[in-house]
Amino acid sequence: MDPHSDLTHTAMYTASEVESRTGVPATTLRQWERRYGFPRPVRNANGYRLYSPEDVTEIGRMQSHLLMGVSAGRAAELTLAGIDPHPVTPGTGPNTLRLVADLTTALLDSDLARGHALLGEAHAHLPVEDVLTQVISPTLIEIGARWERGEITVTHEHQATAFLRSRLNALMDAADSPGAPGPLVVAACAPGERHELGLMMLTLALRRRGVRVAFVGADSPLGDLGVYARQRGAAAVALGLQGDWALPGTRAQRADLDDLGLPVFLGGALVDAWPELADELRGTYAGPDAATAADIIVRALGRAGGDRQEDT
Structure with a gap:
């Protein structure tokens, strides 16, 4: 018998270790176990779940299917069948x-x-x-x-x-890793702004880059947002403004974020049409789409992290 084959089935990882390796929360692992019959952990003497390398592989496969937009039930079927997501080949996409x-x-x-x-x-x-x-x-x-x-x-x-x-x-x-280490970005719609979908796309793009995001949604008073960001130890705030209806409240309340000493990234259709608005609101224009904005924020957080390390 191949000894390496035995190792793939050896239960050796705790739920927290699996979460750290895959980004899938322990609560989600338990849900998959109940609903789909995998992963298949064993219990140690203390009753804690232990996962094998094969379990970790299946968890990663399930996560990859979900991130490609496959429904959870279908993703589980593909995972149990050992089918990996199809790689994307440039130039072969649909119209x-x-x-x-x-x-x-x-x-x-x-x-x-x-x-x-x-x-x-x-x-x-x-x-x-x-x-x-x-x-x-x-x-x-x-x-x-x-x-x-x-x-x-x-x-x-x-x-x-x-x-x-x-x-x-x-x-x-599917992309969320709430217990993962690293900086936290608080993502909110500006006061009076109720259109959330652009901010949701940014949240998804950031999470796919390993950034923790607290998505707080529509019409966020900036005073409350500042309290929340401070309590959560946030590294940055991302603010969405889609229309001019959000501008009066944002202008009136913008000072409520100044005491945080955090970078504020601004995006949305209104800022796309009027990028200089970011300077007026003492923030940084994050770019015209979710992927660009996520890259800008990740680079800024990386520089900020480096600055903090040099200061210590």
Whole structure:
């Protein structure tokens, strides 16, 4: 018998060690164990779960499927079958303009099954962040434009937004590593801003880069946000402003973040159209899309970490 084969089945990792290696919280591991029959930990003398290298491999495979947008049930089936996610080959992706048009039509026709299928097609061929920037964002822009032109009702827009929010929530949860070490970014919509999806995309992009993000959502008073960021020991604040309706409250409350001494990164459609607004609000413009913003924030946090190490 191959001794290395025995080692792959030897229970040797605690739940916290598996969480550190894979980024999957221990609570999620227990849910997968109950629902899907894996991983298959054994109990030590004290009753604690111990995981084998094979378990760790399966956990990583499940996580990879989820990050590509595969539903949890299907991801479990693929994992148990030993099927890895298909690598993305440049130049072989679908026609994203066609995907955007078809997804827009499906959502406005309330054909959510078709919407799921189209996003599944996108995730099967494109990296997650390309799905965000080339499919989901343009779809949201097109739906918003149709509402502004009076071609659809606000109910149509709300249903489409709710569908896309649910998909983004699933991806955010799959990428979350709440117990992981490293800096924490607090992500919030500015006062008066209720459009969350752009901020959700940034949260997802940051989590995929190993950054912990506390997503606090819509219409956040900056005084409360400052208290929260201080209590959580945050390293930065990311603030989303999509329209000019968010500007009066942000201008009036911006001083509430000054005492934190933290970098404030600003993004969203309003700041994209008016980048100099970031200087006025004593922040840093994070860039025109989630992937770019995440890269800018990660680089800034890295420099800040280096500065702190030099000071100690």
